[in-house]
Amino acid sequence: MRIVTEEDDGYSRDMKREKWKTVSIDRISSLVLLLVAFVYTLAGWRLPIWVKDLPGPALTPRILAVALTVLAIIIWFQAQPFPKSGQGRALWGRSVIILGFLFAYYLMLPLLGYTLCNFGLMLGVRRTFEPGSWRWDAIGSAIIATAAYFIFVRMFGLSFTEFFLWE
């Protein structure tokens, strides 16, 4: 027999927190979209909507911003109460790390070249996700980076020239 309290409206406490969480996720999305529409309009503020009796470059952007605002408001009111379970928790740290490696790739490519950057990327991902031993991770990454060089640069003829080491 369950003890009923005022708080208990048929949902357990956990599910109630989940409900709050998703409603808030959808609401966050709505706010973000509103922000996007706002920034978008601001960035294009100086563009003319009408140029000498002809439609100007700001016409479509304004229309889009209005549409996005309306949709964002609808999303706010349509926020769903229940989340999709089975996803597990999100590890934000890892997401940022992977993105960080990609950003590093972008920065390092002219300095280190294609092969070395691939090596770095592979190694970075290996160490972040189910790392094995340093030795094997490094060896595997090196093999893959070299293979990528041979396949894409040699065979396909993609040129990554202007770079320092090994194209």
Added chain:
Amino acid sequence: MSITLKLLLTIFLLWTVFVGSVLAADTYPSKNITLVVQWAGGGSTDLAARESTVPLQKYLGRAVVIKNVAGGSGALGTVEVMRAKPDGYTVLFSSPGPIIVLPHVAEVPYDPFKDIVNVAGLGAAPIVILAKKDAPYNNLKEMDAYFRQPGKELRYGSAGAGTVNHLWMVMLSRAMKLRMTHVPFPHSGEGVTNVLGGHVDVTSTEPITAIAPVKEGRAKLLAVFGSDHIPYAPNVQTVKEQGYTTAAQDLWHAFYVPKGTSQAIIDKLTEAIKKASEDPEFKTIAAKTDRSVKFMSAKDFTALTKAQSAVIADIAKAEGLGKK
């Protein structure tokens, strides 16, 4: 160190620098040359570049390899050459847009007259004015008369606001003092189909885009911008012949090298390009795509482009094609 030694050392160093540059020029080209094209493969500029590699390779004695660096409406390719080593192994094959138009309509990180050095200009790539076959006018004068009637509006479809095609047409409409409603399309192909479909009245485009509908009998040329007639439509007069003087002359392709390239290397390139322009095989191939390959020396060419650039700056401002 004794003074004599210092003197000898200085002479030696000067000698290596001098000989080095001369030697470099002497042995130029000693490896493959990269010809940078500012557009993706398949366009008219790319095609022209590829056709020119054949005679160039013959006269330079080395392979000339095309590198497409597209983006930024031609800016990225130009920048690539601007930043390259001035050793004569990276050459830009440029279309008019990035040189005379782009700097007036966009913030570009190069000055086409200072950051790159012109080697030579090649050819004339004319622009044609196209209308539907059954349009009630056959040349510019008739077109002018027709659209001056009350209620008639000249709808012109261009290959994009700010493109050379468009600006050339603007120059013409000013010379004709005729109002024109400009409908921009993303590429010249769309302009042509819209003319065929009757959604616009005329368009200006490269001959190669117009060749099919004209040969086919669905469209006709009203005029040609340039000094030569088009091989597949020899009776069509040029804009000038029809009585309108504009600054709109032939379009061209040109070779540029980075600033700082030695004059010796530039001279060698110039010579090769000149010989290429006189090569009969090259002339025949170019004629097939309706280009001529007149050679223009750097001096003449720079004068021409400066003049064209000035006119375009004017028009750009008037048409409201602003920077940012």
Added chain:
Amino acid sequence: MDPVQGILFGLGRAMEPQTLLFCFLGVLWGTLIGVLPGIGPTGGLTILLPLTSGMDLTQAMVMMAGIYYGTMYGGSTTSILAAVPGETASVITVLDGHQMAMKGRAGAALALAAIGSFVAGTMAVFGLAFLAPALASLALDFGPPEYFTLALLGLSTAALLSNVSLAKGLSMAVIGLMVGTVGMSVITGYQRYTFGRIELISGVEIIAVLMGLFGVAEVIETVAMTFRPELRREPLFDLRRIFPNREETGRSIGPMLRGGVIGFFVGALPGSGGALSSYVSYALEKKISKHPEQFGTGAPEGVAGPEAANNAGATGALVPLLTLGVPYSVVTAIMLSAMVVHGVFPSPLLMQRSPEFFWTVVSSMYIGNVMLLVLNLPLVGVWAALLRVPQRWLVGLILVFCVTGVYAANFSRFDLLVVTIAGGIGVLMKRAQLPAAPLALGMILGPILENALMQSLILSHGSPLIFVKRPIAAVFVGLLGVALLVPLLQRLFGRRVVPTTEEEM
């Protein structure tokens, strides 16, 4: 010569050893290029361009056409295996194709894509041979107002692309449209949202965005969630289990045929090509399916239909080239130059004027489709086996692949930054259950939509009435109205039309 003679003649010529060789080289190269995300037919053709200049025209065309639709075959591979869309035309395949792979049906998905492409490709070749001139004339009647209303209709399919609310789907489409406004506007010559960067003058590279939103985000999801659905292992040599089972095949036949028809007609419209065809096919299949809620979780119709459509669309895109001589993409421009240099002029009368050329090319396109099927079906097992690579290595591999592909698209370092940012945004979108497919649709349709709108307004001097005054455009507006009103009315009367996420109690 009449069609029957023509086909026989063409087949005869197409079967000549040299032509066959070039056809094979073309489709092989096309498939390889298609598998590598980012390059696409443009890059593939450009790399081989020097070779074609010395060749006989017909053989050159055969090879180029082979490369072109070959890439459509290969493009689905990475979409299905790794959720990385190779080209814009393969985005839709990610939705259900990758889900099928997660359920252990990667082989089936790949096979359905290949078979669908073959069926539709063959249909399209016949369409090309017989319908091209009529289509071309019809296409000419499409002016800016028609394109605008049509694109708007296409955009409305955004609602059907995912199982979340209409507002969420549309808002993503709008964001896609917004991203599409970055760059120098063809219409006005103004630069918008470029902040002075020359790399942005031509806009944001869509391949980079797609790879980020789909590929990178998917990898991060795999890496950064505490619970991951286990990738079911593919049976290695058991052909019967690798290939589609009876149910999957049965459900796919209709979509393949419909995809072929839709794809061809949509592709024949100047300016669209394969990508739009696949979206339309997906939306259609979902609308008429008896189990629409399965779309997005691995419905075979969601793979067979769009893949068929994009292949038919690629062939359809040759219609304006061959009949009007007007190229709409770099690929067709290259083909046009080749033709003109050799003195063959495209026209609706091409069939009559240069029958040898026409029928040989058409027949070898058919043969090319057969070759592709023969090439790709055995490879299905090979590709599917790739999924057996341990996930901890696979994710890194996918990232390397993505990065290479993005760079190969434009050789622009900036695109790498775009991929990273798009990846981050993609992850956030996934967590918030905001669908990425409509965003891709928005980016694809954006330029078309806006250009058509502006052109129409210029022609009508600012009056929006132009969209209803012209007959074809008015029809589309009507369809749009129906498409929007019907769900609205149904909702008013209580029936849910748009499936929502299943509530779990």
